[in-house]
Amino acid sequence: MKILSSVLAFSLFIAVAACSANSDFEKKATSIINAKCVECHSTDRTYAKKGMSPEWWKETIKRMRSYGAPLTDQEAKTILEYLSK
Numbered sequence: 001m002k003i004l005s006s007v008l009a010f011s012l013f014i015a016v017a018a019c020s021a022n023s024d025f026e027k028k029a030t031s032i033i034n035a036k037c038v039e040c041h042s043t044d045r046t047y048a049k050k051g052m053s054p055e056w057w058k059e060t061i062k063r064m065r066s067y068g069a070p071l072t073d074q075e076a077k078t079i080l081e082y083l084s085k
């Protein structure tokens with residue numbers, strides 16, 4: 001019984017850790033989008049396409065950067081990962 005409850009406690013710990021890592025990542029990605037993707041259109045336009053394929057987002061982000069979206073390579077990678085999920 002003792003072993004079982006430690007296993008349960010451990011799984012819970014992992015679940016909570018994974019969850020908060022996710023929301024940190026989400027916060028980071030959305031703060032980039034909310035700061036850098038609002039110059040020309042609302043963020044609705046961006047979030048409406050959340051879940052499109054990584055290839056689609058790669059092309060779209062490249063196009064937005066060519067229009068003048070001020071993203072660093074690292075920021076582009078972060079939002080690509082977030083938006084294609």
Ligand code: HEC
Pocket residue numbers: 033036037038039040041045046049060061063064067068069070071
């Ligand atoms: C310099 C202006 C500008 C900035 C900054 C900008 N966009 Fe755009 N965006 C546009 C224009 C113009 C269009 C419409 C033409 C097009 O789709 O190429 C557009 C369209 C879009 C679309 C719709 C594309 C489609 O095919 O449905 C998405 C999604 C998008 N932008 C995401 C972003 C994201 C994410 C960022 C931040 C990295 C961003 N935009 C920053 C100008 C901009």
